[in-house]
Amino acid sequence: MDYEEIKKLIDDMGNAKIDELEIEFPEGMKISMKKNTEKEIVVTNGAQMQANAISTTPTTNVVLNNQNNAEVPINETTGNKNAQEENYKIIKSPMVGTFYSRPAPNKEAFAKTGDTVKKGQVICIVEAMKLMNEIESEFDGEIAEICVKDGDVVEYGTPLFKIK
Structure with missing residues (x-):
């Protein structure tokens, strides 16, 4: 075929x-x-x-599955930093691709560190097989950290954002 x-x-x-x-x-x-x-x-x-x-369609919406990509507990054994991080919810990449924080090079980022996000809000794009997949937040909260840089190749399960 x-x-x-x-x-x-x-x-x-x-x-x-x-x-x-x-x-x-x-x-x-x-x-x-x-x-x-x-x-x-x-x-x-x-x-x-x-x-x-x-x-x-040029864009596919992807909502992270709560069972596979939602909250990741962080070890409490290495001190204060990890004690603070245990309250973070991790948004992971649902696929292999290229991470983009903005819809186009000359546009504003979907979300920045310190921004408040709502569940279902587009927070980044992962390009896979020439398709731009919009990644939506699974949680309400504030972005504590963006774990990858614009243009980085991400694997399935790579942490993208920490939400508090």
């Missing part, structure tokens, strides 16, 4: 009255689509498990 066929499948899925579609091909390729506010496709090819996402 080539790019144009996949693109047509996305368009057809948007017009169809189904919410989910999964196709497995004999050669090991698998296409899985779920309809939300954005369309997302994951293509895997056999044992390589190579994932490619194609979206018809």
